[in-house]
Amino acid sequence: MNAKSRAFCARLGIAHPIVQAPMAGGGSTPALAAEVSEAGGLGFLGAAYLTPAQIGEAVAEVRKRTRKPFGVNLFCGGFERAGAAEPVAPAMLALLARHHAALGLPPPEAPSPQSDPAPAQFEALLAARVPVFSSTFGFPAPDIVARMKAAGTFVIGTATTVEEGKRLAAAGADAIQAQGAEAGGHRGTFAAPFERAMIGLMALLPALADAVEVPVIASGGIMDGRGIVAAEALGAAAVALGTAFLVCEEAGVPDAYKTAILRAAEDETTLTRAFSGRPARGIVNAFLEEAEASGAIAPFPTQNALTRPMRNAAAKAGDVERLSLWAGQGVRLARRMKAAELMRVLVKEIEESRRALAS
Ligand SMILES: Cc1cc2nc3c(=O)[nH]c(=O)nc-3n(C[C@H](O)[C@H](O)[C@H](O)COP(=O)(O)O)c2cc1C
Structure with a gap:
């Protein structure tokens, strides 16, 4: 680990700078999140499609399975045209x-x-006092951010451009997830035309890491230890893997x-x-x-x-x-295994990659 990763892990109380990216719609189950957290990473629930009651239940289920830190993610935006x-x-x-x-x-x-479910979802999250929150499609309103921080929650925003990253940092994000064009799932883009915000992680990550003071979490196409070490070299404090964890046994997709x-x-x-x-x-x-x-x-x-x-x-x-x-x-590069096994493999591959670079 480098100094940035060490500081990130120490701040969050995790052993490895590896985040299991939130995946709404069934992918990131409480079992998957808990297994990743138990293995020293940061497990995440994608809660965007859950009702407030379901959020409470899912968080309780994670807590039943692990005492380690974990995160919950919501969509913050996209409903501007809703109502009509x-x-x-x-x-x-x-x-x-x-x-x-x-x-x-x-x-x-x-x-x-369709009405925006986010306001009621935020209340459920605040009541659950989760260790880490992340948003995509935008960032919560200042009063919600302030209440989350007062509850001790570490708040992460998703950026697909440097400009979005700067806006998130200015709005109080504790860290920024840089989502490269390679990433699976929805684009987090909120301040640029979608078609112009398709920035590959190789270009986005170092530029964003230079532009903000807060830690940057790299995501998009990272599947193994080589990708993690490359992201570290480009300025990431941590990485978030979605697709790699989606094929794990504990993931909830068919x-x-x-x-x-x-x-x-x-x-x-x-x-x-x-x-x-x-x-x-x-x-x-x-x-x-x-x-x-x-x-x-x-x-x-x-x-x-x-x-x-x-x-x-x-x-x-x-x-x-x-x-x-x-x-x-x-x-x-996807590999089918249990989440704890994938965590072990990733940690081993990071060491191997470092050794290969030094040779
Ligand atoms: C099935 C699936 C569902 C996703 N759902 C969410 C989500 O609910 N919230 C979110 O912020 N990102 C979501 N993402 C994006 C991930 O957070 C992350 O940016 C992405 O998985 C990283 O790229 P990778 O899949 O190549 O690892 C999803 C990704 C996948 C593959």
């Missing part, structure tokens, strides 16, 4: 109707207006999804709005391609609500053609 019902194009309803039929579901209906990751190559993921209306990186499948070709994708959160019945049914059926297969560009 977004019209859904007939072409999207027709496309979904075909996929619903294939899954034995009734035809889709245009969703009712087995067919894990198999799709294990079989995928680096040229099989793409950025798409097909499932949620917000750009996210996932493995190409039938619904993704057809939705992109339709030109009829609704904005977030309407598209997200619209495709939910299909995604839920597809998850139950293990149907990978109708499921959002979020994954990063490092898919080829």
